[in-house]
Amino acid sequence: MHRKNRRKNNMPKGLKDKIALITGAGQGIGRGIAVRLAQEGVHLALVDLNQEKLDQVLHEVQQYGIKATTFIADVSQRHEVFAAIDHADLTLYGLDVVINNAGIAQVQAIDDVTPEQFQTIMDINVAGVLWGIQAAADKFRTLDRKGKIINAASIAGHDGFALLGIYSATKFAVRALTQAAAKEYASAGITVNAYCPGVVGTDMWVEIDRRFAEITGAEIGETYKKYVDGIALGRAQTPDDVAALVAFLASDDSDYITGQSILTDGGIVYR
Numbered sequence: 001m002h003r004k005n006r007r008k009n010n011m012p013k014g015l016k017d018k019i020a021l022i023t024g025a026g027q028g029i030g031r032g033i034a035v036r037l038a039q040e041g042v043h044l045a046l047v048d049l050n051q052e053k054l055d056q057v058l059h060e061v062q063q064y065g066i067k068a069t070t071f072i073a074d075v076s077q078r079h080e081v082f083a084a085i086d087h088a089d090l091t092l093y094g095l096d097v098v099i100n101n102a103g104i105a106q107v108q109a110i111d112d113v114t115p116e117q118f119q120t121i122m123d124i125n126v127a128g129v130l131w132g133i134q135a136a137a138d139k140f141r142t143l144d145r146k147g148k149i150i151n152a153a154s155i156a157g158h159d160g161f162a163l164l165g166i167y168s169a170t171k172f173a174v175r176a177l178t179q180a181a182a183k184e185y186a187s188a189g190i191t192v193n194a195y196c197p198g199v200v201g202t203d204m205w206v207e208i209d210r211r212f213a214e215i216t217g218a219e220i221g222e223t224y225k226k227y228v229d230g231i232a233l234g235r236a237q238t239p240d241d242v243a244a245l246v247a248f249l250a251s252d253d254s255d256y257i258t259g260q261s262i263l264t265d266g267g268i269v270y271r
């Protein structure tokens with residue numbers, strides 16, 4: 001079969017002309033998801049803290065001929081998340097998929113975690129996802145749509161990693177919220193799932209590697225290399241790898257899947 005046709009037949013079903021909102025869309029995995037969904041014909045609301053970065057991604061996704069808009073919101077602020085969801089609906093005329101991708105990492109020994117650090121990461125990684133779930137479900141019910149909610153968890157949501165204890169705790173929490181929300185919204189036809197990447201070469205890992213170096217005395221780049229060397233498939237993950245799973249979860253092909261936190265890590269954590 002011709003390569004192009006094979007690709008077409010393998011495309012996730014029912015993505016074209018869906019409307020999706022992505023938080024943390026200004027760079028890294030969020031940007032990768034935006035580009036992949038734009039390639040599939042999904043109209044996009046891109047949400048982040050920084051307008052300049054959002055404008056770059058907006059320009060990139062508009063090249064695929066989709067409608068797109070940007071919105072500045074801090075996901076730790078409930079009213080800002082609800083405003084972002086309203087903006088998507090008002091600007092793009094509907095909403096089908098909400099991807100709660102924004103998150104931060106924190107590298108700290110359990111002994112040294114301060115109340116402020118704990119609160120900050122909980123507010124963004126856990127409350128940010130909670131507000132995103134609430135706002136999405138509220139909108140889907142108002143629009144009477146069987147929407148899809150997709151949350152960013154991690155391999156650290158399946159195993160607790162040393163020096164990433166609080167980060168891991170936030171990602172375990174995302175899995176819990178994903179399961180509970182899936183059960184609560186199933187009768188409304190809303191599905192809730194999470195993606196769990198491994199070691200993705202984004203700015204987040206540059207920062208994780210730098211902090212490991214600070215705490216353990218490792219060379220810059222050494223921790224990243226150590227983690228990548230432990231991947232069965234023998235290479236670091238790219239945002240495209242993650243986006244492929246998210247595109248599936250956003251498509252009609254995943255209609256019978258809910259409450260799952262699916263690993264995409266090249267072989268690090270096995271469940």
Ligand SMILES: NC(=O)c1ccc[n+]([C@@H]2O[C@H](COP(=O)([O-])OP(=O)(O)OC[C@H]3O[C@@H](n4cnc5c(N)ncnc54)[C@H](O)[C@@H]3O)[C@@H](O)[C@H]2O)c1
Pocket residue numbers: 023024025026027028029030047048049050073074075076101102103104105124128152153154155196197198199200201202203204205
């Ligand atoms: N990089 C990895 O290896 C990896 C692995 C597993 C899971 N994840 C998860 O994937 C998601 C994306 O990670 P990434 O690697 O692209 O990170 P990144 O740091 O490269 O990008 C994160 C984006 O989220 C935005 N953001 C941060 N706090 C925000 C807030 N309060 N409100 C709105 N936007 C905010 C940032 O501005 C940034 O654009 C995160 O939830 C992360 O925990 C990443």
